[in-house]
Amino acid sequence: MSGTQQTVAIGRGFAGSRPARRAWLGGLHGADYLWAIAFALPYTALFLFFVVYPIGFGLWMGSSPALYTELFSDPRYIATVINTLLYVVIGVNVKMFLAFMLSGFFIRKRWWSKALLVVFILPWATPALPAYMSIHWFLNGQWGMLNSALWEVFGVDGPVYLNEHWTGLAANIGAYIWKTLPFWTVILLAGRMSVPQELYEAASVDGASRLTRFAHVTVPLMANLYLVCTLLDMVFALGDFNSTFFVSGGGPAMSTEVLATLGIRYAFTLAVPELGVATVMSALPLLIPLVIMLMRRLRMSEGQL
Amino acid sequence: MISMRRRSIIRGTVGVAAASALGRPFIANAQAKTATVWQNQGFVRQEDEAFRKTVADYEKASGNKIELSVMPFMALGQKAVSALTSGDVPDLMFFDAPSYILPQNAWNDKLVDVSDVVEPYRSQMSESALLNSTFYNSVTKKRSFYLVPIKQAATPIHFWGDLVEKAGFKTSEMPNTWNGVWEFFKPVQTELRKKDRQYRKIYALGLQITTVGPNDGNNLFAHFMIANGGQDIVTPDGKLHTDDPKVREAAIRSVEFMTGLYKDGFVPPEALSWNDADDNNAYHEKLFVMDFDGTLSPELAWISHEKEYYQEMRVAPLPLMNDGKTQMPCQVGAGGGFIPKGSKNVEVAKDFMKFFIQPKVMNENLKSGLGRWFPSIPQVVKDDPWWLDDSKDPHRKPYITEGVLQPTIAAYYGYNPAWGVANAEQIWGQCHANVIKNGMKPADAVEIAFKRAEAIFAKVTFG
Numbered sequence: 159m160s161g162t163q164q165t166v167a168i169g170r171g172f173a174g175s176r177p178a179r180r181a182w183l184g185g186l187h188g189a190d191y192l193w194a195i196a197f198a199l200p201y202t203a204l205f206l207f208f209v210v211y212p213i214g215f216g217l218w219m220g221s222s223p224a225l226y227t228e229l230f231s232d233p234r235y236i237a238t239v240i241n242t243l244l245y246v247v248i249g250v251n252v253k254m255f256l257a258f259m260l261s262g263f264f265i266r267k268r269w270w271s272k273a274l275l276v277v278f279i280l281p282w283a284t285p286a287l288p289a290y291m292s293i294h295w296f297l298n299g300q301w302g303m304l305n306s307a308l309w310e311v312f313g314v315d316g317p318v319y320l321n322e323h324w325t326g327l328a329a330n331i332g333a334y335i336w337k338t339l340p341f342w343t344v345i346l347l348a349g350r351m352s353v354p355q356e357l358y359e360a361a362s363v364d365g366a367s368r369l370t371r372f373a374h375v376t377v378p379l380m381a382n383l384y385l386v387c388t389l390l391d392m393v394f395a396l397g398d399f400n401s402t403f404f405v406s407g408g409g410p411a412m413s414t415e416v417l418a419t420l421g422i423r424y425a426f427t428l429a430v431p432e433l434g435v436a437t438v439m440s441a442l443p444l445l446i447p448l449v450i451m452l453m454r455r456l457r458m459s460e461g462q463l
Numbered sequence: 464m465i466s467m468r469r470r471s472i473i474r475g476t477v478g479v480a481a482a483s484a485l486g487r488p489f490i491a492n493a494q495a496k497t498a499t500v501w502q503n504q505g506f507v508r509q510e511d512e513a514f515r516k517t518v519a520d521y522e523k524a525s526g527n528k529i530e531l532s533v534m535p536f537m538a539l540g541q542k543a544v545s546a547l548t549s550g551d552v553p554d555l556m557f558f559d560a561p562s563y564i565l566p567q568n569a570w571n572d573k574l575v576d577v578s579d580v581v582e583p584y585r586s587q588m589s590e591s592a593l594l595n596s597t598f599y600n601s602v603t604k605k606r607s608f609y610l611v612p613i614k615q616a617a618t619p620i621h622f623w624g625d626l627v628e629k630a631g632f633k634t635s636e637m638p639n640t641w642n643g644v645w646e647f648f649k650p651v652q653t654e655l656r657k658k659d660r661q662y663r664k665i666y667a668l669g670l671q672i673t674t675v676g677p678n679d680g681n682n683l684f685a686h687f688m689i690a691n692g693g694q695d696i697v698t699p700d701g702k703l704h705t706d707d708p709k710v711r712e713a714a715i716r717s718v719e720f721m722t723g724l725y726k727d728g729f730v731p732p733e734a735l736s737w738n739d740a741d742d743n744n745a746y747h748e749k750l751f752v753m754d755f756d757g758t759l760s761p762e763l764a765w766i767s768h769e770k771e772y773y774q775e776m777r778v779a780p781l782p783l784m785n786d787g788k789t790q791m792p793c794q795v796g797a798g799g800g801f802i803p804k805g806s807k808n809v810e811v812a813k814d815f816m817k818f819f820i821q822p823k824v825m826n827e828n829l830k831s832g833l834g835r836w837f838p839s840i841p842q843v844v845k846d847d848p849w850w851l852d853d854s855k856d857p858h859r860k861p862y863i864t865e866g867v868l869q870p871t872i873a874a875y876y877g878y879n880p881a882w883g884v885a886n887a888e889q890i891w892g893q894c895h896a897n898v899i900k901n902g903m904k905p906a907d908a909v910e911i912a913f914k915r916a917e918a919i920f921a922k923v924t925f926g
Contacts, residue, residue: 219548234888299733300664301750320736321900409675409736410900411893426541427677427887429567431548 225436261346282340290404323413326406334401389452497528498554498811513831552803555812559798566880569598574609575802592839594873595797611816613799614836617866622753624777630654641690669754674892684891687717701879705913718905722898778858780865792870
């Protein structure tokens with residue numbers, strides 16, 4: 159290679175790496191680059207400290223295979239997994255459907271529907287612990303408000319709800335729906351409000367009935383938001399501890415435990431936190447696909463409702 | 464009645480004096496340092512005030528500083544477990560009932576041996592306090608003191624005296640055997656329901672045969688076992704004796720009797736799914752007549768309700784066992800301070816506990832806390848007439864009689880961590896549920912519970 163050719167080659171190499179480097183630096187140079195680092199540093203530190211470290215620590219705590227052997231040998235574990243699936247699938251889907259329907263009700267431009275919305279939001283605004291404990295007492299078979307009302311009105315004694323597996327589980331799911339329904343209703347209400355009115359007007363001009371407008375305008379436009387909310391709430395429901403712990407206490411005979419409460423029981427009643435972490439970790443095969451689906455859906459839905 | 468003889472007074476005085484002398488060096492040895500202490504919030508405000516005063520007295524005497532954090536019981540429990548797991552620990556934790564934290568963490572060598580603090584007082588401590596302060600360490604392969612026991616609590620019988628009288632019975636008629644006491648309240652329910660419509664749903668017994676727990680149902684079962692002669696289900700060597708016919712017989716009789724009370728309609732049906740607060744709440748609302756619950760908390764929670772506290776609520780000590788001859792011992796645990804490994808200032812933490820364990824300090828602290836807890840040194844109670852003076856407080860005397868003057872036995876959790884695991888699974892509550900809901904025979908239900916207990920205990924091996 160001649161001297162000139164070498165110069166050209168070096169010159170090309172240098173010229174070629176510059177845009178790449180600049181792209182890596184985000185097109186910044188000099189002081190701008192340092193400022194960018196200075197601004198990003200606190201966020202990165204917080205992220206490392208409050209996200210990466212706790213998750214890493216949790217993974218490390220639950221990393222021993224012996225923990226899973228012990229967990230799977232617990233006769234309650236399979237029942238707990240089934241309860242968790244029922245809790246998540248029924249709790250989330252019933253709630254999201256109700257929220258979707260109620261958002262249609264609350265979008266009415268009547269003063270009383272606005273007033274009702276304020277009352278409707280109260281369960282969500284109430285702190286979780288007293289709310290769930292009130293439900294626990296509300297359902298008390300002997301002295302609870304529900305059975306007292308049944309006696310006063312119909313002269314019959316209601317069942318002891320929290321003594322049976324299915325009614326106990328239903329109570330937990332019902333309490334979870336009651337507590338978080340207002341939140342998702344408001345989210346879906348906001349979604350409905352951002353549907354352009356012109357679409358409804360155009361459909362009306364074309365002779366579309368109310369049901370047709372719902373099926374061909376509202377549903378397609380809200381579908382993505384509905385799905386994202388459902389996925390998000392499934393992630394929340396998987397880790398929900400309050401409802402089960404304070405309503406049924408996991409009873410009767412620990413038959414309504416979900417993974418979150420079983421994990422807490424291991425960690426803080428038996429003082430074996432590693433086993434508690436392993437219990438929660440065992441939900442990862444369900445949790446990770448949910449999060450991936452959620453992320454993909456969010457990426458696909460840029461610019462949509 | 465307590466008989467105080469010259470010899471016993473001299474013995475007690477010499478003991479206290481010797482202990483005070485041994486406990487004294489803490490002031491000279493300590494240098495001005497700071498220790499972080501986590502304490503669980505008391506049930507009544509006076510308990511917290513008493514603890515703060517003890518801290519202030521220690522700071523004044525030693526020149527050291529205590530940074531005190533007071534947290535609710537459950538929150539401190541969770542924080543303690545998290546701290547012991549992560550290693551980011553305080554210098555000392557002071558816990559009323561550390562039964563679920565100590566066995567596991569002592570086993571895993573996560574606690575500091577505090578034998579040097581306890582030893583000077585060892586001869587004066589109640590046996591139950593000693594047994595519930597020593598735990599097996601699987602690393603050192605020996606038992607040692609990991610708790611400085613300061614306080615203990617008994618489980619007395621609580622009942623509404625006014626309801627008993629309203630039903631036409633006298634509290635003095637209560638039989639003096641364990642099963643007899645439970646039976647006594649059955650006609651009280653029947654008569655009350657007949658007499659007044661407001662008592663349509665009143666029940667005789669707050670029998671916590673719960674499958675939820677966490678603690679009351681297990682404590683109840685343990686006392687039924689004791690009353691029926693099955694107290695050796697676990698022995699201090701950590702062994703489970705489910706193969707002992709006497710233990711099995713006691714378990715079957717206990718389950719039979721308890722489930723019988725439930726099935727006969729004398730226990731609120733909801734009791735199968737009660738948590739530990741449910742019986743207290745229902746008792747305060749007079750939704751049942753009698754409760755068997757730890758400490759004087761049902762009464763002290765209502766100390767501001769003068770009529771109820773002084774005239775209507777009653778506390779009775781444990782009666783004879785079901786053999787009708789032997790005084791039934793109450794099963795008691797121990798509370799106090801423990802030091803996690805990783806503590807930055809073990810010296811001051813131990814120093815504080817050396818101060819606290821002194822009989823005079825312990826006594827003043829627990830008296831100021833209204834006597835919900837009593838000292839782990841029985842002689843302290845015997846030497847101070849306040850504990851048995853019922854002229855101002857009707858509940859303390861029967862409570863202290865049960866917890867200090869009558870025989871006691873240690874809770875089993877100190878013997879083997881597996882007991883805590885079995886209890887956390889609520890195997891006894893499930894045993895009752897199998898009889899009540901699944902129609903199982905008591906013997907079969909006990910067999911299932913025993914098999915599960917054996918499987919849990921088989922995982923723990925000593926030495």
